[in-house]
Amino acid sequence: MGVAKLKKAELYYHKSVHDPIAAALQESGACQIISTLEAEGEFHKTPAEVDALISCTEDKLADVRYLNRTLTPHYVDPIPALDRMLGERPDVTMTELAELASNTDLKALCEKTRAVEHEAGNVRLKLSEARLNSSILASLSFLDYPLSIFTEGTQTLTALAGNIKTDNIPALRATLSEKFSQDTELLTAPYDEKKDKGQEVCAVIMYVRSIESEIRELAAKNGLSLIEVPASFALTPAEEKEKITASISELEAEDLKLTEKLKALAQENMLTVQKLSDYYNSLAARYNGTAKSDETDCTMLTKFWIPVAKCEELTAKLEAISPEVELIFSDPAPDEEPPSLLTNGDLVRPFNILTELYSSPTYRGIDPTPLLAPFFWLFFGMCLGDAGYALVVFGTILYVFKKYKKMSLGVKDFIKLFLFCSVSTFIYGVISGSFFGNFIDSFVPVLVPLKNSLMLVDPMTNPMQVLGISLLIGVVHLMFGLLIAAYDKIRSGFIFDAIGSNLSWFFFIVGLCLMGVGMAGMLPAHFTQIGQAMAIIGAVIIFFYAGKEKKGIINKIISGFLALYGSTSYLGDILSYSRLLALGFGSAVIGMVINLLGGLAANIPYIGWLVAIVVVIGGHIFSILINILGSFVHPLRLQYVESFGKFYSGGGEPFTPLTLSHEFVNVKA
């Protein structure tokens, strides 16, 4: 339990066995290679043999990445995304992958794909050009002249086309006829003066070549934005349109054909590409790992961290590969900071992720997981707090476990977390009388006596009771945190600090609580006196400890009072636990509302029962999802902010061993 003890391993081996040794280290999944670069702080030279392997692998990897990137958008994965996430993927061994790699001509496949992709690119370029031309033709469709008038013109005449706002047309027409009445003609697309006011329409000016520059100037002045008529246009717009429509449909057919070709390529090769992606990524990780080794002419030295529990297994494995290996284990030196690996039993392990989400503990620090697990479990149960919802979650998870056998450990643990928490949810649901909200009261009144006989608390009619319990749990949780902090300090030899900054607060707050409870008459009167004494002792220690480093009596007094004022933050922390009531209450009331709506829907004539069933089932599914989110986030906040704030800061580097890549397939050693 806690942070795993690690050994520092130094592995000496002959260069000739580099490959099998590196593979064994990777396949064990228990070795985090130590970078000699970091250790010595100078430029590290990668052994030449490894360097060659890396560059060879990177070459292949570049091809695989290209294929992956190009073909994935065209690939229809036969495995649904959810199944994939839950581990339903092909199983392969590294040996099979190596065979596949040697039988696959990646270069040829890349070239084939590139050729199709290139062709498809060209077709799309032509297609977009054709579509642009077609839109130009559409705007010129009012012309009856051959379009060569724009591109070549006649001996004396030429023309220009452009878009112009309808408001500007009269002015342009007036100016043209006034200045060059004989030499120009203005044609515009038909428009309605009222309806198309302010719209742009296409206009064409035909003119005698000699006045070209004047016309262009005039056109620009009157707000005519020119359209570039493509040089390929020669026939009338209608004829050109016919031509271009034909070519567009041809290009579209071509594009479709090429896309189909890419799809076929993807369907045929994607599985291989995915397998090879994992294969070459594994190799790249492996060689980049041993690249951190030191070398002599014939031998290499690889250093890595390994959990103590795995040492023997690895030694046996390496010695089986070659007698010429020397493996030396040593304990981490006091000035070294090894990575931290959380090892917890089956019951606590699913909660590891909560600690890791915050920050891994340091190697020599406390692993808070076993300490947070029971509280998180309880909090989640109180927040979701519904026996019916718990059964749904429990059943769903059992089904998932039954159906998906190949889940990765991480996914499995995360799901297990909710499996565990559904148990506390069920328990709290039973004792607070919540089963799909007030389902029992609304629809099966027969069971009401049974429900009521199991109820210990009733948030609906007596919320103050549950509020009190929530705050009490808060006090326990916070005090627990303080005691751990004190323990941690005493362990490291800071007994004085443990008393001054942790135990003092523990006495103070527990004392105050005892006083309060005693005065309320819930406990015998002498508890009041004990509480009073504890609170005074605590307060006195807090007061004096705060001023210990301050100079001058006034400064000491001021900092003492400031420290006592810090009790408001404890008050805030404790009140924060009222969310346990609020969220539990929230899910119960949402459930109640859904049942109520279902009951109202049942009054609809004829189909009422159907609507009611849909409302109740759909509503409760929604409620479960939204409430699970809340019930996960809020207990987590209580852990991270209220509890971890007292004793835990993390800051460790998580243990990241050299492993095989599992992005697309399940790779076995």
Add this chain to the structure above:
Amino acid sequence: MLGLSLALFGAALAAALAGIGSAIGIGVAGGAAAGVMTEDPNKFGSCLILQALPGTQGIYGLLIAFFVLNKLGLLGGAGAVDLTWNQGLQILASCLPIAVVGWYSAIWQGKTSAASIQMISKKPEAMGKAIILPAMVETYAVLALLTSILMLMGVQVG
């Protein structure tokens, strides 16, 4: 009937203001999520969770509104209870915490969610921290919900 109107006004405020806040908050977060997903569509799952966080205020508002309607006997066809204007005003007051705090906290939670979404686009491994930051804002909505519930339970009607 003034009492009933005041009480209904309170219920309406709770559902409407908290709902408006959630809608704005989710909208802000959704914009950020869409931005992140244009780069990496695989982040849909985590983005959706972060986007959903400011949605709870709307639910809290709805919850209080139903609570009031139930208290007034307006659900289930039992007929409205008689309310003095004073009682109506008390119910209206009870709705205000979740109405106002729900409204504002959802907007700010949405902004925090949006920032968190930006964060996981760069550092997907920081999902835990990204969820906690918006949840810090929600605390005050939870406290307001609690206040509203306790106040409503204290108001005697009928």
